[in-house]
Amino acid sequence: MRENTAAAAGPSTTFTVDNTAPTVSIGSPSASLTKSGPVTYTITYGGADTISLVAGNVTLNKTNTANGSVAVSGTGTSTRTVTISSITGDGTLGISLAANTAQDTAGNQAAAAGPSTTFTVDNTAPTVSIGSPSASLTSTGPITYTITYGGADNISLVAGNVTLNKTNTANGSVAVSGTGTSTRTVTISSITGDGTLGISLAANTAQDNAGNQAAAAGPSTTFTVENAPSIARISDLWPLANGPAYALTDKTVTGVVGSAFWMEETDRSAAIEVTWTGTMADRGPQCGRDGHARFIERPARARREHGDGQGRCYRGQASGRDREKRGRQGRQRQHSEHHRCKGLYNIAMLVRIAGTAGDSNTADPNNKYFYLDDGSGLVDSGNPGIKVLCGSVTPPSSGNVIVTGLVGVVGGKPVIVIRDSDDIRSL
Numbered sequence: 354m355r356e357n358t359a360a361a362a363g364p365s366t367t368f369t370v371d372n373t374a375p376t377v378s379i380g381s382p383s384a385s386l387t388k389s390g391p392v393t394y395t396i397t398y399g400g401a402d403t404i405s406l407v408a409g410n411v412t413l414n415k416t417n418t419a420n421g422s423v424a425v426s427g428t429g430t431s432t433r434t435v436t437i438s439s440i441t442g443d444g445t446l447g448i449s450l451a452a453n454t455a456q457d458t459a460g461n462q463a464a465a466a467g468p469s470t471t472f473t474v475d476n477t478a479p480t481v482s483i484g485s486p487s488a489s490l491t492s493t494g495p496i497t498y499t500i501t502y503g504g505a506d507n508i509s510l511v512a513g514n515v516t517l518n519k520t521n522t523a524n525g526s527v528a529v530s531g532t533g534t535s536t537r538t539v540t541i542s543s544i545t546g547d548g549t550l551g552i553s554l555a556a557n558t559a560q561d562n563a564g565n566q567a568a569a570a571g572p573s574t575t576f577t578v579e580n581a582p583s584i585a586r587i588s589d590l591w592p593l594a595n596g597p598a599y600a601l602t603d604k605t606v607t608g609v610v611g612s613a614f615w616m617e618e619t620d621r622s623a624a625i626e627v628t629w630t631g632t633m634a635d636r637g638p639q640c641g642r643d644g645h646a647r648f649i650e651r652p653a654r655a656r657r658e659h660g661d662g663q664g665r666c667y668r669g670q671a672s673g674r675d676r677e678k679r680g681r682q683g684r685q686r687q688h689s690e691h692h693r694c695k696g697l698y699n700i701a702m703l704v705r706i707a708g709t710a711g712d713s714n715t716a717d718p719n720n721k722y723f724y725l726d727d728g729s730g731l732v733d734s735g736n737p738g739i740k741v742l743c744g745s746v747t748p749p750s751s752g753n754v755i756v757t758g759l760v761g762v763v764g765g766k767p768v769i770v771i772r773d774s775d776d777i778r779s780l
């Protein structure tokens with residue numbers, strides 16, 4: 354019997370059984386905090402023969418308003434880089450990867466990956482605000498402002514970032530103090546002059562860790578600087594030279610007409626007209642928050658009208674600085690009568706005269722007038738009575754009226770300036 358005996362064969366050609374899929378992992382973001390990016394993630398593969406990762410496989414995990422654009426770069430079978438750029442908004446961003454972004458030759462596919470570690474997106478700048486001045490009125494200071502920041506990681510405010518907003522001759526020195534990330538104190542010291550002071554802050558005086566910069570701030574509320582000598586009586590101004598500033602207190606604002614206001618002593622012994630380009634005070638009982646009307650008179654560009662003690666009136670046209678008025682609101686004594694002036698300084702006084710209206714003129718719509726004959730025999734340019742300047746108020750053409758107004762002088766003749774239409778009443 355013949356046996357066929359096969360020779361031993363082998364070893365055969367081997368084949369690999371591969372049921373292990375490529376691995377995939379997402380690294381940490383290249384930054385934990387950003388304003389606009391770019392921020393990258395490194396994707397690491399193991400056991401991959403091909404990597405097919407494209408941007409469409411990447412999900413951007415967003416919170417709040419944060420957003421960005423995704424791109425994938427790299428070659429080979431080990432890594433890819435996911436870049437998030439053009440980042441906007443506020444919140445967090447991270448990524449997740451879909452499954453099947455890498456393969457081996459056995460056809461195994463990488464699994465999905467993520468979500469990754471996130472990073473913070475901050476596009477909100479620190480806030481900055483300037484508080485109120487520590488006092489509203491001073492002669493030499495110091496006055497402080499508290500500067501309050503929100504959302505700042507660093508405050509870089511220095512005196513050079515502070516603009517001192519000055520009017521007239523007021524001035525001072527600026528310093529910044531304080532530590533931490535919430536507040537600073539701006540101190541204005543060595544204050545001189547007369548006027549107002551306030552501050553403004555330049556941009557970029559605080560930053561957050563994302564690189565956002567605080568905006569500019571101000572102008573702040575101002576405070577008043579007064580260093581003018583206090584003058585007790587209006588009549589004390591008469592012998593003084595034009596130019597320097599003086600403070601007048603406890604006066605009554607009797608009229609505000611056009612670009613001037615009038616004030617007088619509460620005992621009606623003297624009065625003054627002040628031309629004024631600033632914010633005009635309300636006349637009458639509104640004058641004086643603390644029962645005062647406070648003025649700084651700078652006789653420049655201003656005129657004052659008064660008697661010279663001899664019954665002769667003149668007008669002084671000054672040169673130099675402007676006049677300033679400081680009104681403080683409050684109670685004020687009402688005048689019980691207007692028809693009797695006291696003393697000789699009657700120009701600018703508030704008076705009340707009864708008489709007969711005539712010779713009215715409305716040719717100039719802004720400078721209407723009539724004559725009021727009070728029977729005293731006064732004649733102006735052939736017209737009996739005193740000229741009443743009505744501005745745009747239509748004057749009465751006849752009849753008996755009572756006129757309340759301010760005594761002025763035009764062309765060397767006395768006139769009455771009414772304050773509004775209520776100043777003319779029929780009898």
Ligand SMILES: [Ca+2]
Binds near residue numbers: 371374400
């Ligand atoms: Ca494999």
Ligand SMILES: [Ca+2]
Binds near residue numbers: 563565
């Ligand atoms: Ca911020």
